[in-house]
Amino acid sequence: MSRVMVVTSGKGGVGKTTTSASLGAALAQMGQTVVVVDFDVGLRNLDLVMGAERRVVFDLVNVVQGDAKLAQALIRDKRIDSLSLLPASQTRDKEALTEPGVERVIDELRERFDWIICDSPAGIEKGAALAMRFADLAVVVTNPEVSSVRDSDRIIGLLDSKTRRAEAGERLEKHLLLTRYDGARAAGGEMMKVEDVVEILAIPLLGIVGESRDVLTASNLGCPVPLHNPASAAAKAYVEAARRLMGESVPITVPGERRGLMSRLFGRRAAA
Amino acid sequence: MSLFSFFTRGRSAPVARDRLQLLLAHERALGGRSGSGDLLAVLQQEILAVIARHMPIDRDKVIVRLDRGDGVSTLEIDVEMPDRAPARN
Numbered sequence A: 001m002s003r004v005m006v007v008t009s010g011k012g013g014v015g016k017t018t019t020s021a022s023l024g025a026a027l028a029q030m031g032q033t034v035v036v037v038d039f040d041v042g043l044r045n046l047d048l049v050m051g052a053e054r055r056v057v058f059d060l061v062n063v064v065q066g067d068a069k070l071a072q073a074l075i076r077d078k079r080i081d082s083l084s085l086l087p088a089s090q091t092r093d094k095e096a097l098t099e100p101g102v103e104r105v106i107d108e109l110r111e112r113f114d115w116i117i118c119d120s121p122a123g124i125e126k127g128a129a130l131a132m133r134f135a136d137l138a139v140v141v142t143n144p145e146v147s148s149v150r151d152s153d154r155i156i157g158l159l160d161s162k163t164r165r166a167e168a169g170e171r172l173e174k175h176l177l178l179t180r181y182d183g184a185r186a187a188g189g190e191m192m193k194v195e196d197v198v199e200i201l202a203i204p205l206l207g208i209v210g211e212s213r214d215v216l217t218a219s220n221l222g223c224p225v226p227l228h229n230p231a232s233a234a235a236k237a238y239v240e241a242a243r244r245l246m247g248e249s250v251p252i253t254v255p256g257e258r259r260g261l262m263s264r265l266f267g268r269r270a271a272a
Numbered sequence B: 001m002s003l004f005s006f007f008t009r010g011r012s013a014p015v016a017r018d019r020l021q022l023l024l025a026h027e028r029a030l031g032g033r034s035g036s037g038d039l040l041a042v043l044q045q046e047i048l049a050v051i052a053r054h055m056p057i058d059r060d061k062v063i064v065r066l067d068r069g070d071g072v073s074t075l076e077i078d079v080e081m082p083d084r085a086p087a088r089n
Helices: A016-029 A060-064 A099-112 A126-133 A146-159 A183-187 A194-201 A213-221 A233-245 A261-271 B002-008 B013-031 B036-054 B084-088
Strands: A003-008 A034-038 A083-086 A115-119 A137-142 A173-181 A205-210 B062-068 B073-079
Touching: A003 A016, A003 A126, A003 A146, A016 A034, A016 A083, A016 A115, A016 A137, A016 A173, A016 A213, A016 A233, A034 A099, A060 A099, A099 A115, A099 A126, A115 A126, A126 A146, A137 A146, A137 A194, A146 A173, A146 A194, A146 B013, A173 A194, A173 A233, A194 A205, A194 B013, A205 A233, A213 A233, B036 B062, B036 B073
Parallel strands: A003 A115, A003 A137, A034 A083, A034 A115, A137 A173, A173 A205
Antiparallel strands: B062 B073
C-alpha cells in the first residue's frame, strides 16, 4: 500500500528539500518505489538538489491542469531506478494548483509508487496546505532554534486540523526530524538539546541530522546526501531515518555524543 | 551582574527552551495549537455578527486584541457604538 508523506516545517531554510531528496533516495535504495513531488510552485529547487534541473520538460502544474500526462512529467533518477521526481513549475501563478487537481495527481501516483514524498514550500499558504492535504504521515523538519521550533508547532497544529485525515478523524503519523544539530554546542548549553525540542513539540523523533559539510557538498553536486557520501554521518542519519519509516527499530544516535539517545533516556528514567 | 553573566555565558539554550514553553502554551491554548491568529479572526467575526443583529455597526469599529503578560493575559474587545441619531431617524 502506498504512503503519502509530507516533508514540512513552516520555516524556510531548515532542510525540507534536502530531507525530501535524501529520504527519497534512502527509501529507493531499500527497494521501494519512490516519487518526490516539489510543491514549491514558483520557487522550484528539488530538481536542482537532485541533479535533474536540465531534464525538466513538464511539471506538476502542467499535470494538474491537464496539459501533460503524468508519465511525461515524471523524471527518473539516473542513479537509482526506483526513484522519480515530479518537479514544480517556475510559473509565478500561485493559483495554478487546485485541490481537486492535486488530489487526482496524488491518486494517480498512488497507483505507481510505494512512497509519494511531498516537499512542502515554507510558510502556511496554499502550496504548503496542498502539500500536506492528502498526507498519510508527516515529517516535521526542525532546527534547534526558537523560530524554527515555534513554526513547527504551528505546522503540527495545521497537520492536526487541515489535512484530509484529520478532518475524517483518522490518525496522521507525525515525525520530528531534527536537522543542523550540533552536539558540542548543545552540551555547552548554547543550543537546545534534543530532549528539549522533543519535549516541547511532543511528537516522536524520527532522527537527528547533525550540522555537516556533506549536506552542502551534496547539494552543490546535485546529489541526495545518502548517495553522495554514504559513509558520512548525515548520510547515515538519513538512511537510519528511512529504515525507521519502514518500521525497523534502529537506535537513534545523537551527533557528537557516544551513547544513543534511547539509552540515555532509559538510563535517566531508571535513575528517576 | 558580572558574576551572573560569567555563569550564564554561553548557556542561552535553557532560556530558549523556557521562552518557547511559555509562548507555545499560550498559543496552543488559544488556537488548539493552530495558533492564535485563527482564533482572533473567528472571535472577531462572531462578535461582529452578534452585535450586528441588534444594531448597525461598522466592521472596522470592532477590535479584538489579545495581550499576553507573565501572570495575566487579557482579551480586549473594543466596540465603537454607532451614532444614535442616524440609526434612529
